[in-house]
Amino acid sequence: MNKMWWLVLPLVLLLGGPLQAEQAVDIVKLQKGAAAGNAYDQLNLGAAYDNGIGVKRDVDKALQWYQKAAEQGLAEAQFNLAHLMVTEEISSVAAAEWMRKAADQGMTDAEYLMGVIYMEGIGLEMDPAEGRRWLKKAAAKGHAEAQKMFKELR
Numbered sequence: 001m002n003k004m005w006w007l008v009l010p011l012v013l014l015l016g017g018p019l020q021a022e023q024a025v026d027i028v029k030l031q032k033g034a035a036a037g038n039a040y041d042q043l044n045l046g047a048a049y050d051n052g053i054g055v056k057r058d059v060d061k062a063l064q065w066y067q068k069a070a071e072q073g074l075a076e077a078q079f080n081l082a083h084l085m086v087t088e089e090i091s092s093v094a095a096a097e098w099m100r101k102a103a104d105q106g107m108t109d110a111e112y113l114m115g116v117i118y119m120e121g122i123g124l125e126m127d128p129a130e131g132r133r134w135l136k137k138a139a140a141k142g143h144a145e146a147q148k149m150f151k152e153l154r
Contacts, residue, residue, distance in 0.1 A: 025054035034065055042069035043077040050084060059088055070098060078102035079110050086122075096123030103134065112138035112146040119149075128153075 025048050033041030046065030049058045062084060069077030079102040085095035096117050102110035111134050117123060118131030132153055138146035 027054045034068070037072075039069040039072040039074045039077065042066070042072075043074055043080065046077065046080060050080070059084065063090070070101070073101075073105075075102040075105040075107045075110065078105075079107055082110075082113075092123035094123075108138050108141045108143050108146075111135075111141070112143045112149075115146060115149065119153075 025044075027045075027048060030041050030045040030048065034045040042065045046062045046069065048054050049065065050062035051057065055061075063081065066077050066081040066084060070081045078098045082095040082098035082102065085091050085098070096114075099110050099113050099117060103114040115131045115133075115135030115138060118127045118134060120126065120131075132150065135146045135150040135153070139150045
């Protein structure tokens with residue numbers, strides 16, 4: 001398996017749902033809220049920069065805003081930060097750490113990816129038992145890919 005598995009999940013959660021290219025984004029409002037420390041505005045501003053919605057795509061700014069929100073404990077930001085770190089080949093070690101934080105908060109997609117991370121040894125030491133544990137958690141919550149992978153491991 002390669003790093004492409006990161007791409008099968010929704011990249012970001014913006015304003016309560018998957019980011020759509022045609023979605024109107026009030027960048028000025030997001031920038032003000034993000035600068036004031038609002039974690040959701042930081043997440044959404046990171047998503048805008050990550051996807052080039054309302055602004056020119058800028059990976060560095062996306063990382064910056066995702067990290068600010070992630071450091072406040074926002075699971076979606078931790079997930080997006082990890083996702084961007086892997087897809088842009090920045091750091092699989094740091095990505096695994098951020099993904100773990102999102103998974104520890106019960107984010108099902110993050111639990112699934114922690115299973116894959118442990119099964120493949122991406123950014124941390126391979127641990128099939130720990131991988132199965134995470135996959136089982138996500139599968140129990142109805143995550144289709146986790147269910148499929150967990151079933152194949154039996």
